[in-house]
Amino acid sequence: MMANILEVRNLRKAYDQFTLKDISFHLPEGFVMGLVGPNGSGKTTIIKLIMNLIMKQSGDIKVFGQDHRACEAQIKARIGFVYETPNFYANLRLDQIASLIAPFYTAWDQAVFRRHCQAFQLPLDHTFKSLSKGMQMKFSLALALSHHADLLILDEPTSGLDPVFRREFLELLRDHVQDDHRAVLYSTHITSDLERIADYMTLLKDGEILLSLSINEIEENWGLIKTQQEDTAWGDLDVKGMRQRESFTEILTSDIQKARRIFDQNSLFEKASIEDIMFFLAQGDSHEHGPH
Amino acid sequence: MKIMISNASPDPIYEQILQQIKQKIISGELKAGDALPSLRSLARDLGISVITTKRTYEELERAGFIDAVSGKGCFVAAQNAEFLKEQKMKVIEDKLSEVILEAQRLGIPYSELKAMFEVLYEEKS
Incomplete structure (x- = not known):
């Protein structure tokens, strides 16, 4: 059986305005999981809790099968972490920052670090603050990728990157999990990135998990239907969300094969993108619970 | 093994790969005993999840097109x-x-x- 690199169980964190509500998910080794959701849905909170940067109220987090606080030092040596806004000594040169950070990791690999710096075209003799936002992110990624980490945790790593480097970066992540014993967890707004490289996605809204499943499952079974048929004709179709347009209805379902049997030939069937799913589910949810 | 997938196709990716491998076996391009690429390398080549390639191979195995030999990989089954x-x-x-x-x-x-x-x-x- 495949082991879980990350296991989160009944994790809870309450703030005045926001509560992460007893969420659970796990990430098996060899896979990439994307955390998606609207702003303020809890993505960064989860990542900070895993990294023990903030205190959880209740619940369990296990990384590599060990408690994330009891074995914090061993665990963190095996994690490559990239924070949303990389925060290093602004006035130091990149090579100085790297030599400050390297000793914290027993598995630090200077050759790998140099290779990444070259590939990313990082000017090692420049200060951190002189870099553009995209370059700062690249530097942060180079650091995270240079100690043979078994788990990469990335918070919005691709938001400041141009499309060309974004694709190269996603390939790097895929290469990273070619080793079956590694995994990647990353949060993103850019849902098309997930379709490109993630194996699993976990969709959050208001501190709750709306959905956690494989990208393949979405590809194979989820879909959008555009139809003019009345809802009495829909039968027992699993409707995940719908939107009334002027002359037709758009329906999100998790069983597109069944939908093809139910709806008439004038209906249209399309693949559902992660963005579609996010839109329909996030919208549907707030309608049920009313405005906050 | 040359396989191409389209993101714009209405067919799921696993179905596209399935059909292409079947086609290669039926046409004789892939012969009994030929090794298929590993799940990870095929996933990497195509830029898709290993979950998808796994799903495809399982389906091919169920349909009798390939044999999975544990620890060795997948091979084209002897077809009568x-x-x-x-x-x-x-x-x-x-x-x-x-x-x-x-x-x-x-x-x-x-x-x-x-x-x-x-x-x-x-x-x-």
Whole structure:
């Protein structure tokens, strides 16, 4: 059986305005999981809790099968972490920052670090603050990728990157999990990135998990239907969300094969993108619970 | 093994790969005993999840096209001639069924369909 690199169980964190509500998910080794959701849905909170940067109220987090606080030092040596806004000594040169950070990791690999710096075209003799936002992110990624980490945790790593480097970066992540014993967890707004490289996605809204499943499952079974048929004709179709347009209805379902049997030939069937799913589910949810 | 997938296709990716590998086995391009790429390397090549390639291989194994040898990988199964012929027939049957359904939908009677088929067959041979 495949082991879980990350296991989160009944994790809870309450703030005045926001509560992460007893969420659970796990990430098996060899896979990439994307955390998606609207702003303020809890993505960064989860990542900070895993990294023990903030205190959880209740619940369990296990990384590599060990408690994330009891074995914090061993665990963190095996994690490559990239924070949303990389925060290093602004006035130091990149090579100085790297030599400050390297000793914290027993598995630090200077050759790998140099290779990444070259590939990313990082000017090692420049200060951190002189870099553009995209370059700062690249530097942060180079650091995270240079100690043979078994788990990469990335918070919005691709938001400041141009499309060309974004694709190269996603390939790097895929290469990273070619080793079956590694995994990647990353949060993103850019849902098309997930379709490109993630194996699993976990969709959050208001501190709750709306959905956690494989990208393949979405590809194979989820879909959008555009139809003019009345809802009495829909039968027992699993409707995940719908939107009334002027002359037709758009329906999100998790069983597109069944939908093809139910709806008439004038209906249209399309693949559902992660963005579609996010839109329909996030919208549907707030309608049920009313405005906050 | 050359496989191409389209993100714009309405068919799921696993289905696209499945059909292409089947096609290669039926046509004889892949022969009994030939090794298939590993789940990870195929996933990497195509830029897709290993969950998808796993799903495809499982389906191929269930349908008797490949054998999974644990620890070694997947290999094209020995196909008996009868099975291969049946598969080839099935490809044609599926296409003909599609034509028949479309003809019925458009209200073209059997006699006309048959006449059309004969004319087209003459032209191509």
